Amino acid sequence: MSTSSSATAAAGGAGEEGAAQPQQVGPVQTCKGVNGLEKVVLREVRSCSAEVYLYGGHVTSWKDEHGEELLFVSNKAIFKPPKAIRGGIPICFPQFSNFGNLEQHGFARNRTWSIENDPPPFPVPTSNRAYVDLILTPTEEDLKIWPHSFEFRLRVALGPGGDLMLTSRIRNTNTDGKPFSFTFAYHTYFSISDISEVRVEGLETLDYLDNLQERNRYTEQGDAIVFESELDRIYLGTPSKIAIIDHEKKRTFVVRKGGLPDAVVWNPWDKKAKAMSDFGDDEYKRMVCVEAAAIEKQITLKPGEEWTGKLELSAVPSSYYSGQLDPDRVLQDSSVPEDSIS
Known part of the structure; x- marks a missing residue:
């Protein structure tokens, strides 16, 4: 069984503590990041950028043309295995x-x-030109806790306009003829001004499972999701935008999103934030998670079958604060051709 314990591309830059700058200039560069972990830096002509750590296949940065960070990473994040970033x-x-004997949110x-x-x-x-292809295959230890052979390919791409695109392809490579089932999420942390200033549109009237209420099922009653306390919900049958x-x-x-029918909305609020060792006490105010996911119904693959799940993120100027922007138009105007996201 092949493993993914090392990268196949040579890394540039210094190996000292902290994040070194790439040595070469181009749309795709490799260098050392925090604690010497290898990362890939993607850059577009408008000065947009993204960073992907090989540890976790983990996107840790997405910046617009002004250099403003659009993703949230905790100041207390631990860039050291085996802790997830x-x-x-x-x-x-x-x-x-x-669930079961697997660790929280799996091992990828x-x-x-x-x-x-x-x-x-x-x-x-x-x-x-600014993209990288990564692959994960199970180690012998992974097979002990989840006895299925797979190939997980992940493409992270930065569009010319600064859009961030992630495409996951998961293939069942079992040789014993057995199918396997899984659930999945892109657990995206967005950087925001203040949680009290944020609304999530597009999930109104939908059913959701409330993780704070033993996953009981409810129907969203508000015309948007706003945040006044801890919130942890799995919305079902969600739109593609x-x-x-x-x-x-x-x-x-x-x-x-494509191939991902569910959406998780999460903010830990103050009590849970203080209970997390790798999260600042007040950082919950500056982040919100809206996650493209497939959770309610497991995805099942027979040997040789492949599943694809796509996520595309964009940041656009919004005048909604003045009441001039119809939230439905945000979703409509930002649409992409169905064949490019399905």
């Missing part, structure tokens, strides 16, 4: 949450992925 976009696989987010220099043909060819409106920053994040 707190913030950015952790990959939850082969499970979301905590705290394994070291490899750069795949010659991946199989991609379903949708891209003209973007969701908007996160930050009134104070006059900015809207648009989440577009």
